[in-house]
Amino acid sequence: MEPLPYLKTIELKRDLIDSFEVYPFSIPAVKELDFIEFDKAVTIFVGENGSGKSTLLEAIAVSLGFNAEGGTKNFNFGTRSTHSDLHSYLRLSKSFKRYRDGFFLRAESFYNVATNIDELDEDPAPAPFIKDSYGGKSLHQQSHGESFLALMLKRFGGNGLYLLDEPEAALSPTRQLAVLSRMHQLIKNQSQFIIATHSPILMAYPGAKIYQIDKTGIYPVKYEDTEHYGVTKAFLNNPGPMLRELFS
Template identity: 60%
Template sequence: MMLKREEVPSFRSYPFSLPAVHDFYSLSFQKPVTFIVGENGSGKSTLLEAMAIAWGFNPEGGTKNFSFETQASHSELHQYIRLARGVIRPKDGFFFRAESYYNVATNIDQLDAEEGGPPSPAIRDSYGGKSLHEQSHGESFFATFMHRFGGRGLYLMDEPEAALSPLKQLSMLSRMHQLVSKQSQFVIATHSPILMSYPHAEIWLLDETGMRQVELEDTDHYIITKKMMNDREQMLNILLEEDISE
């Protein structure tokens, strides 16, 4: 992924003013799984969204076949992104974003209900055969991972852990591994140290200095979660400024 810097109108305006974008030139995805991490507002979703749109995905998520628009809130960054494809061309693909997944589920139901719409089997059959709205938020997320993701695909995911319990996040790791063994590639923006623990994955941290590669143990996500679990009382005492053990 490369930024066409010579075409950027101004690095003083959003989203080019974001540190992660301002100093960005290119990013080569060397591993089957790449994580993009950082604090809220660091530009994770913005960068992933630009990559997805540049690839041809609908800004609100789904496959390349989705063309609905609920609200045009995406940035113009995708216009300045150039993607270089590898030797292995994906046969499948999906842009999963937690914040607009409701819109994807609604569009699937609408298309299946339209008179003269898609022939049998219905679109929902690719997602487990049940309306995503007839399941809990987490169940509908996981149904997509299990049924719609078929392998040899490019899967871009924005905070997929949003509705998943820790157990389901572990199950997602297992599902990712199955799909990686089928020549799939994942690029995931996440806050979850559980997902970031996927073996041999690359982790790119976005912060006020720009973007750099880090190890899981060097991320705040891992450090803070570990500290909270191992020394909960001390952490809570500091946060609440009182001795809660009394």
């Protein structure tokens, strides 16, 4: 039996939007958005660069109370205000069941999260170091990929809602497989994941609900029907013809 999703649905308050010709309402992920259901333990947004999947994930995270640059709900730093006001136009439906842990991972701003942790740990007040929850070592003293794994393996504790924006950015294929394994452990411990990704490895999580985002809107798609799967499979099965076409 799958764990009950903490976030059940989101709905765009279309009647409050003055124009769908201005950002962020002009991007494909929003322009055709009406209602999205999160009825699986893992929901994945896929789409080309610029389709708006990260903007949508960010808006969901901010609506839930997470910092726009990432981290837990306790992080309130801001290096630059670049997030859209899309979160103000989302209506969220949540389960009666409350999650005890949560994190919003943004690959592009995780450096800022790591910096904030180091800054907070410099406070002389007698308290446990925040970095102890991430393996006891500054995230800046690890490679980008190692720090991502430390987050997954050490910080994520289960009974959680985890939003991940392109977590594969710093991970080798082997490490992406390790993330899949850790996701499975956390899901068995009543966790829910919402992920924006280009990785056909992460998309392969069994039973995941995949939403394709393109110029026509947002719609469910089978794993084998994603462009990411098709292109990767075609290339790895026979790279020669594709390379010759690209280089001709």
